[in-house]
Amino acid sequence: MQVERARAEGGGRLWRAPALRPLLAFLGYLALAEVGYRLVLQPEGIGLWWVPQGFALAVLVRSGRSGWPLLTLALMLAEAGVVTAHGMPPPVALAWSLAAALEALGGAWLLQRKLGTPVRLGSVGDWLWFSVLGGLAAPLFGAPLAAAASVLWLGAPSYGLSFLSWALSDMLGVLALAPVLLCLGPERPLRLPRARKLEALLLLAGLLLTTECVFGTRVPGAYLMPLPYLVFPFALWAALRFGMLGAASATLLVVGFAVVHTVEGEGPFVLLELGTRQRVWLLQAFLLVLGLCTLTLAASLAERRAAEQRLALHARVGELLGASLDREATLGKLTRLLVPAWAEACAVLLTQEDAEAPAAVAHAEAQDEAQLWTRLREEAARPLTRQLAPGERELRVPLASRGRALGWLLLARSERARPFDANDVHSAEEIARRTAHALEAMRLYEERGEAVALRDDFLSVAAHELRTPLTSLHLQLRRFDALLHEHGAEPVLQRKLEVVSRQAARLNQLVETLLDVARISRGHLELRVEELDLAALAAEVAERFGEDLARAGCELRLRLRPMRVRGDRLRLEQVVSNLLANAVKFAPGEPVELAGEPDGAFACLRVHDGGPGVPEAQREHIFDRFARAVSSRWYGGLGLGLYVSSEIVSAHGGRLRLVDAPGGGACFLTELPLLAQAPRWAQDAQHASGS
Structure with a gap:
């Protein structure tokens, strides 16, 4: 998979024009080289900061290797032109231009090989490798040749001093300027909120003032040596608040001010009672330490932000x-x-x-x-x-x-x-690991959905197939019961027939429940809505449960007040029947309370038994399909009664809840909108269910 319209180099629009790159590199190096020649300490001719070396390295690092030959030629021509313009002999111009090119090429090759392309300074490791390869190793490619040319054609007194002077000035040029150029680019736009812009202006003003006061002094004295460290708080401020670009810019500003004032004979390092080279080396060492510390802190913070x-x-x-x-x-x-x-x-x-x-x-x-x-x-x-x-x-x-x-x-x-x-x-x-686990969960969920759909289809088909013979059986039992009463059969036969009839009725109820589940799953639960008294309906259902309650030894306690609602009579009777059947099943020998009264805009009907109640772990799923609060080994049923009842109540615009009640046991609360105060959402739900 390739990314379309990829660009190999960063930089602005002009830099992205291949034909203009060598020209821009030539002009940039020429201008910075002229600046570098003005930063030479006279009369010794010691270069403090070779600015264009950082520019040359950044140019090659930010370019594809296919463009290196022309860019290197442009940089060499600029170096040779400046050197010749300042009166150096042609061999020196050739040697120095070749040395500068070797340093830039060697450093760029090492950096791209280690850090890839483009080189970014987004972590401590990247910055340290840049410091070692670009700042320390790169000057070694050209410093030997440049020092040799200085000794052979300029009469330099010491090859070692020339080598060290060249290497340090180039190292400072790389570490002061190159990070700024590498941090700039269209992919890193300078967008700061207004508050940060104000902070940046305050930082710039403080850094300029402090740097000018520290390095612009002409007052001699040993007590001046701690003064350079006053710039550290501002440099660290830049690193903490403005990242790598802020730290690199602050370092560049301090280096520029310090070198310019030193060339003009100002600053604490010039006033030391040491030799000229020793003072220059101390200044360069201080500036290198400042840059390394500041940019290392910024890189560490960038790495932390990335993490x-x-x-x-x-x-x-x-x-x-x-x-x-x-x-x-x-x-x-x-x-x-x-x-x-x-x-x-x-x-x-x-x-x-x-x-x-x-x-x-x-x-x-x-x-x-x-x-x-x-x-x-x-x-x-x-x-x-x-x-x-x-x-x-x-x-x-x-x-x-x-x-x-x-x-x-x-x-x-x-x-x-x-x-x-x-x-x-x-x-x-x-991310791939988490995605894979999510995909596996999705697959299992899809398989579960397919299995549930297959189960529902099977139950629906089975219920329909069982419904016909059960209906025939129910009719035959009613006919047989009529014959027994007509011919005066023995009471034993009548009791046996009653048992068989109850079991047949139970089977018929289970089949109807399965069919209701299928209707609910398909969204086909129909309601025939009419005005009715929920209290009277509950009392009628309770009366039909009299024999079952007596057989289970349950005392029924009724506390009902009239409650007018709109609903499907048969479906609401089914809800009350399911709740009373559960109370009889799970709380034999315990009293069962059926209470109902208006509460605000709702008719509230409670069925409270004195049984063991619903365990806390099962409460959340008690209204799910096939959910059971206790083991099926001790209690029969399919675990569908509460699910169907909850769906019926929801279709009426109400809700069925399991609530806490004094004395323990299970207490199910059915809430339906009262007719006179039915809210709009409840009426809409009823109309939608009945349509």
Whole structure:
């Protein structure tokens, strides 16, 4: 998966024009070299800060290697021109230009080889490698040649001193200027809120004032040596509040002020009673330590912020994956979450018959997303087997759960963005692991849904098939009962027939319950709504339960007040029957209370038994299908009565709840909107159910 319209280099619009790069590099190096020649301590001719060396390194580091030859030639011509213009002999100009080019090329090659392209200073490791390879190792490529030219053609007294002077000035040039250039770019726009802009202005003013006071002094005295450390708080302020760019800019400003004032004979380092070279070395060492400390702190904070962002991303991914079991929607949201915040393109491929088919795709550019879909579908026949290592721009992480391959998570970044590092690989693996677990959960949920649908279909078919013979059996039992009464049969036969009739009625009720479950699942529960008195309806049902209550040894206590509601009489009778049947079943020998009275806008009907009650662990699921508060070994039934009753009450615009009651036991509260005060939402629910 490639990212369309990738750009290999950063920089502004002019820099992205290939034909202009050598010219811009030539002009930039020429101008900075002229500045560097003005920062030479006279009459010794000691260079304090070779500014263009940091520019040359940054130019090559931010460019593709294919452009290095022309850029190097432009840099060499600029170096040779400036050196010649300042009266140096041609061999020196050639040697110094070649030395500067070798340093820039060597440093850029080492940095790109170690840190990839483009080089970013987003972590402590990146910054330390830049300091070692770009600041310390790069000058070693050119300093020997430059020092030799100084000795041979300029009569320098010592090769070692010339070597050290060249290396230190170039090192300061790299560490002071290159970080600023590497931190700038269109992918890092300078956008600060108004409060931060004010803070930046205060910081700049304080740093300028302090640096000017510290390095602009001409008063001699040993007590001046602690003064340079006054700039540290401002440099650390810049690192803490404005990141790598702020720290690099503060370091560049301090280095510039310190070197300019030192050349003019001002500042605490000039006034020391030491030799000129020793004073220069102390100044350079101080500035290098300032830059290293400030930028190391900024890199550490950047690394910490990146880690916090990764953790926040992991949390958002986990929240997203746990929010829904809809695979297509969830994977689509996942890819949109990762693009463009973390990658420029993202895709999830799922394994289907030894091939990978795209399930979700996102691209930072909308017009490229359709092309990416097409390309991934074309490549679906070729299984993905390669996992890319850190430092590459395309990352493929396998999705696997319980040893089963589910697919791949693909992430891609353009050439303009930084490559994936080890932390990115770890984050991608964590996201892939969570995604795989979510996919496995979705698969299990889908299989469970299919199994539940198959079960419901079976129960519906079985209930319909049982309904016909049960109806015939019920009719035959009624006919047999009439014959027994007509011919004066023995009481024993009549009692046996009553037992059989009750069991047949129970079977018929179970079948009707199964059919109700099927109707509810399909949304076909019909209500024939009429005005009725809920209290009178409950009393009638309780009267029909008299024999069952007596047989169970349960005393029925009625406390009913008139309550006018709109509802389906048969369905509401079914609710009251289910609740009373549960009370008789689970609380034999205990009193059963049936109470009802208006409460605000609702008619409230309570069925309270003196049984063991519902365990706390079962309360949350007591109204689910096939839910049971106790083992089926001791109590019969399918676990559907409360589920059906709850759905019937909900269809009436009310609700059925399990509530706490004095004395323990189970207390079920049915709430239905009163007729005179039925709220609009309840009426809408009733009309919708009855339509």
